[in-house]
Amino acid sequence: MTEVLLTNDDGIDADGLAALYEELRALGDVTVVAPVENQSGVGRERSQYVTREEHPWGYAVDGTPADCVAYALRGLDTEFDLVVSGANHGPNLGAYVLGRSGTVGAAMEAAFLGTPAVAVSAYHSRDFHVHPPDDHDFDPPARVAREVVAAALDAGVFDDVDVLNVNAPIEDASARVRLTRPDADFDLHVERHEDTDDLPVDVDDDQDVIGLRDSLWPHVVGWENPMPGIDEHRERYPVGTERRAVIDGEVGVSGLTAPRNALETDALERVVRSVDSARTALADAGDE
Template sequence: MSDSVSPVHILLTNDDGIDAPGIAAMREELTALGEVTVIAPAENQSGVGRARNELAIRQDHPWGYALEGTPADCVAYGLRGLDTDFDIVVSGINDGPNAGNYIVGRSGTVGAGIEAAFLGTPAIAVSSYHARDFFCHPPEEYDFSRPARVARAVTERVCNAGVFDDVDLLNVNAPIDVPNPRMRVARPLADYDQQVDHHDDTDLLPDGDRDGGLDDDERLVRLRDVSWPDTVGYENPFPPRDEYRDRYPVGTDRRAMVDGEVSVSPLSVHHGHTEDPKLASVVESLSEQVE
C-alpha cells in the first residue's frame, strides 16, 4: 500500500459461509490495506439476495464472528452492532460469477453490498469465474488468489478516489485463470427468461413430501430460471467463441466474461427514478376522478 493511502477499516463478509476458501483468500489480501473484521454466515447462504432475519445467533470466530443468518444480516450487525466505524464493506469472493441484472438481484454476495449501501457505507461485491469451467465448484479445487488481488487493488484505489460520491456499490467479476486480465467498467446485462413445467406426480419433490400424491385439483408446477440462455445445468454459458462475443455487447458484464476480463459495474441501490410526463398526466387525471 502506498504511503498516501490511509489504513482503512474493512468489514468483510460473503454468502458462501465463513469457512469458504474465497473469503480466506480475500481476508489475506485485504489485511495489507488495514484492519479487517470478518462477519460472515455460519453456513452457505447463496442466492438469498438481501433477505433479512430478525433474530440471529452470533458465534465467536478467530477472524471476528460467524452469524447464523444471511449476508445482509451480517452487514447489518457489523455496521450497527459493533463499536467500529467501517470505511467500506467487501463481500466475497463468491465461487461463481454474479453477472446480469437478474442474477445480481438474487445474489447474496451483492445483497450484502446493498444492505451496506442503504446503511450509508460504500461496498464492493466480488465474484470469481473460470474461463473454461465457468463455476468454481467445488471451490476447494480452485485458487482464489488472483481475484483476491484484483479485489485488493480495486478497494485500495476507490476508497480515496471519490468513486462512492455518486456510486453506492461496485459489483466485480474476476477470472481465476486469466493472467493479468484487463479491467472494464461494464453494465449488467438484462438477459433472463423463465421456463414453467407442469407435472402430474410428486417425483420431483424431496423424499417424504406429499407421499400421498396430488389431489385431483392439484398439479406440481416447476419454475426454472433461464438465467443463462441456451444453457442446461452448470455448463459454461460463455465459451470463448466468436458467436458468443457477437451475442453480448461490448460494455456489458457478460461480454467482459466472454473476453476473460474483470468487469466492474457501478450500481445504485435506490432503483432510480424516471420522470415520465405520460404517467404524470394519468395520475393527474385520476386524481380528479377519485374521491
C-alpha cells in the same frame, strides 16, 4: 488505517472469503462477520433475530449476508470505511441476478446503511462456476479485488458510486480489467414435471409440480455450464457488458447505486391526474 468489514454468502469457512481476508489485510484492519453456513441466492433478505459466535477473524452469524452487514455496521463499535462481500464461488452478473445474489445483497445492505461496498465474485472462463471450490485458487480474483478497492478509495469513487460489482476469472492472474454495466437479458423456463420421485419436494396426489428454471444465457436452461458454444453468442453482448467480459475472460467492474431511482414520465403524470380527478369528482358527488 482503513477499517474493512468482510462478509460473504458462501459461509465463513469458504475458500473465497479466506483469500480475500489475506489480501485485504494489506489495506488495513479487516473484521469478518459472515454467515455460519451457505446463504447463496437470498438477496437482501433480513431476519428479525440472529445468533452469533466468536470466530478468530470476527464473528460467525446464523443469518443472511445482509444480517451480517446490518449487525456489524450497527452493532459493533468499529467505524467501518468499506464493506467487501465475497469472493463468491461463481459469477454474479446481469441485472436480474444482482437483485437476488446474497453477495451483492450484502453490499447493497451496506450502501443503504451509508457505507460503500464492493461485491467480489470469481468465475472460471471455461467451467463458469467454481465448484468444487477447493479445486481452485482464489488468489487471482482476491488480488485484483484488492487492487480495485485500493484504487477506488484513492480516486474517491465512492463519492458517487454506492457499490462496485466485480467479476474476476479465477485462473488468469493477468486478465484485463474493464468497466462494465449489468445486462438486462433474462428469461424463464417453466415446465410441468410428471416424474417427481427425484425432486426435493413433497407432492400430494392432487398437486402438480411446476419447475421454474432461470434462462440466464440464450442457449441454456437453468444452471448448466454456459461456456461450450458461447462464442456464437459473443456479439449478442456488446463490449462493456458484464456477460461480454465473462465471455472474454476479463475482470468486469460495474458501478451501482443503491436507491431505486424514481422515474417520472408524461404518460404517468397523465395517469395520476386522471385518477385523481375521477376520485375528486366522486367525492364531490357524494357530498352533494
